[in-house]
Amino acid sequence: MSFSKLFFTIFFHFLIFSTVNSIDDSDISIDPNGYLLYCPCMGRFGNQAEQFLGTLQFAKSIDRTLILPPFIEYVDYKVTFQPFENIFEIDHINEYHRVMTMNDFLKKLSPLIWKHENRSITCYDSRHFSTNNNNKKEGCNPFEGSPFKEFWHHLGVQEFPLGSLYYKPLHTDYNYANDWRQKFRNVTVLALVGAPSSFPTNSAAVKLSKYIYxxxxxxxxxxxxxxxxxxxxxxxxxxxxxxxxxxxxxxxxxxxxxxxxxxxxxxxxxxxxxxxxxxxxxxxxxxxxxxxxxxxxxxxxxxxxxxxxxxxxxxxxxxxxxxxxxxxxxxxxxxxxxxxxxxxxxxxxxxxxxxxxxxxxxxxxxxxxxxxxxxxxxxxxxxxxxxxxxxxxxxxxxxxxxxxxxxxxxxxxxxxxxxxxxxxxxxxxxxxxxxx
Incomplete structure (x- = not known):
């Protein structure tokens, strides 16, 4: 590594950590292994809760802090959001693996490590919603369909300037953990267009229900x-x-x-x-x-x-x-x-x-x-x-x-x-x- 690159790297980390320490009421330090963020966009509560268990297992396997998304509700045909911490205790889940609330992430860490210009979105392969071949856009298209658009807008995300990343041919399975860590080692906040979990989830993830309070x-x-x-x-x-x-x-x-x-x-x-x-x-x-x-x-x-x-x-x-x-x-x-x-x-x-x-x-x-x-x-x-x-x-x-x-x-x-x-x-x- 050249001296200039080394100097820039040291200065960048110094800037981040000194800024974190200056945030009022912040007891959050930056996870050097990165973060996992996803949209719980499949089904209602039962489906979302089941995929959460698989996602929690997956986050531990790739050793990233899991950012807890709000649960999505449908009230009078409108999409609404219920903060995770309003329903379940966080401390008990932390006994299994590192998690943090979406609110803490957006207020305390996003301005430092997930600025607008640094955001990318990840999916398995390009997602197409238009039936018109001339209008098809390559990419994860995270704002296409409901509740995808409502979810990201709820977080204050209007676009992903760095575009789409693909994890194909990998699968969202803890058996592929090493491949995931290697492939996305330079992505601090790994934002996924959907839950990195199968539905129904695997039998090992089901047992994580013991951490739910x-x-x-x-x-x-x-x-x-x-x-x-x-x-x-x-x-x-x-x-x-x-x-x-x-x-x-x-x-x-x-x-x-x-x-x-x-x-x-x-x-x-x-x-x-x-x-x-x-x-x-x-x-x-x-x-x-x-x-x-x-x-x-x-x-x-x-x-x-x-x-x-x-x-x-x-x-x-x-x-x-x-x-x-x-x-x-x-x-x-x-x-x-x-x-x-x-x-x-x-x-x-x-x-x-x-x-x-x-x-x-x-x-x-x-x-x-x-x-x-x-x-x-x-x-x-x-x-x-x-x-x-x-x-x-x-x-x-x-x-x-x-x-x-x-x-x-x-x-x-x-x-x-x-x-x-x-x-x-x-x-x-x-x-x-x-x-x-």
Missing amino acids: FTKNIMEKANKYRMDRGFGQKPYLAVHLRHGIDWIRACELIHSNPDLKQLFSSQQCLGDKDKQHRWLNNRITFDLCYPSFEQIIDGIKSSIQSYNNQDEVKRNEKQPIQHIYIATDLNNESMWLDLNQTLAKHFSSSSSTLTLITPTLTLNTIDGTFSEYKKPSPHFLIDLYLLSHSNSFIGNCISSFSAFITRYRLYRLHFFHTTHFFSFHRPNSVHLRDEL
């Missing part, structure tokens, strides 16, 4: 809602019920593809290619995706009986489950009335009553009475917390939202025996090894 704010809001609905401090069965029209259309893919091996998060029930064995002969059945009314009743009945037959409950050391909390994508009040009436018949010999808590109704199985809950339905994060921390849970094998809850219960809380699925009876050997 809800914030105190989410916990307090969920517990307040629980008190408002009348089941605070009481054991409850939580049910995640997908039966909206969009979900039904997705489930119909099973009818048109009878040999389908994987759909959304089906691996949480059937296993995946990383497992030595799969179950049900690899087949995804329609019932796994869209259980019938009878199967919903059977699932609720079986889960409650399983919990209430525990020795601790029989000895009155634990209260039995008498409340059922339903989180759903379709608030079908006529279905809740039918559900309440049918459960009343199944539990007619029980000395205690069951109470169904739906988004807008609270129903009593003994006398069939119900009351309306006239406040707005809870934010989905309240549902997420209450489903995750329930005494017993029934989820949907195909749903990525259910998959988040399942992972959290298995690896964070170790609630294996009280985590169930509609229309699927998981062998006891499955996941037990993973839980240890």
Whole structure:
């Protein structure tokens, strides 16, 4: 290296570090290994949360600090953003690998190491959105499509002056870590147009759910809602019920593809290619995706009986489950009335009553009475917390939202025996090894 280049390098690093030290309230130093930034632009919360685990694993493998993106929400058909740190605690994730909030990065480091003129965007290969060959632009085209454009603009990024970088033929897999480190060793902030993780993510990344902790704010809001609905401090069965029209259309893919091996998060029930064995002969059945009314009743009945037959409950050391909390994508009040009436018949010999808590109704199985809950339905994060921390849970094998809850219960809380699925009876050997 020539003397002039050496002098410039030393001066540049001196300038950066002296500037960092001059930032008010800054306890952040620059990571010499660089940073990883990405757009969580695939699907809703369940998909984004699953790809986050794969991305966290990937960031550790290439030894870059992961910049935590906001979660993307769709409210009244508009793209909105929820800061990561508003939902999950950062300190616990840092126990596994270095992470920092997007807000800290943009305010404290971006002016130093990711200035406008130094920005590039990375993708596998050129992405084309125009059907007109004359209008096709080569490059990652990070502002094409929603929510890509909204995401980068939310960060204050209007363009990437250094253009596009491609990681082809590499894959976003920790097995390619050395190749990634070598290929992008001169890129301080590696900004990716999408999450560097497969969907569904690999089974090793799933176990990182043990580092996921809800914030105190989410916990307090969920517990307040629980008190408002009348089941605070009481054991409850939580049910995640997908039966909206969009979900039904997705489930119909099973009818048109009878040999389908994987759909959304089906691996949480059937296993995946990383497992030595799969179950049900690899087949995804329609019932796994869209259980019938009878199967919903059977699932609720079986889960409650399983919990209430525990020795601790029989000895009155634990209260039995008498409340059922339903989180759903379709608030079908006529279905809740039918559900309440049918459960009343199944539990007619029980000395205690069951109470169904739906988004807008609270129903009593003994006398069939119900009351309306006239406040707005809870934010989905309240549902997420209450489903995750329930005494017993029934989820949907195909749903990525259910998959988040399942992972959290298995690896964070170790609630294996009280985590169930509609229309699927998981062998006891499955996941037990993973839980240890």
